[in-house]
Amino acid sequence: MKKLCAAMLLCLPVAAFAYPIEVEKHIDGVKLDATAYDTAYDIGAITLDNYGQVPAACxxxxxNGPEAPRVRRxxxxxxxxxxxxxKFNRQIIKLRVTVACSAE
Incomplete structure (x- = not known):
C-alpha cells in the first residue's frame, strides 16, 4: 500500500509553473546584454548588463497579452x-519584452 501511494505521488505534476519569455533587443552603440526572469506568476523581470565604456539610456x-504594455525607462x-x-493585474501566460537602448 505504501508503494502504491508513493507511486501515485510521483505521478502528480510539479506545482512550479514557468511562463515563456520572448526578448527582442534593439541596441544602438552600446554593448548591452539582457537576461529575463520569471519572478512570480504576475511579475516579469529583466536584468540589463552594460559591458561598454559609455552609459546607455534604455x-x-x-x-502580457490583452493588458496595456508597461513601459520602464x-x-x-x-x-x-x-x-x-x-507587475501585471493577471497571471502571465507569455511575456514579451522589448529592450531599446542607445548611447547617452
Whole structure:
C-alpha cells in the first residue's frame, strides 16, 4: 500500500509553473546584454548588463497579452547593471519584452 501511494505521488505534476519569455533587443552603440526572469506568476523581470565604456539610456516594454504594455525607462552606467520589473493585474501566460537602448 505504501508503494502504491508513493507511486501515485510521483505521478502528480510539479506545482512550479514557468511562463515563456520572448526578448527582442534593439541596441544602438552600446554593448548591452539582457537576461529575463520569471519572478512570480504576475511579475516579469529583466536584468540589463552594460559591458561598454559609455552609459546607455534604455526603454523596456513589457507585454502580457490583452493588458496595456508597461513601459520602464532606465539609465545603465558603463560597466554596471540595472534590474527592471513590472507587475501585471493577471497571471502571465507569455511575456514579451522589448529592450531599446542607445548611447547617452
Amino acid at each position: 526603454k523596456v516594454t513589457f507585454r 532606465v539609465n545603465v552606467p558603463a560597466g554596471k547593471r540595472a534590474d527592471v520589473t513590472s
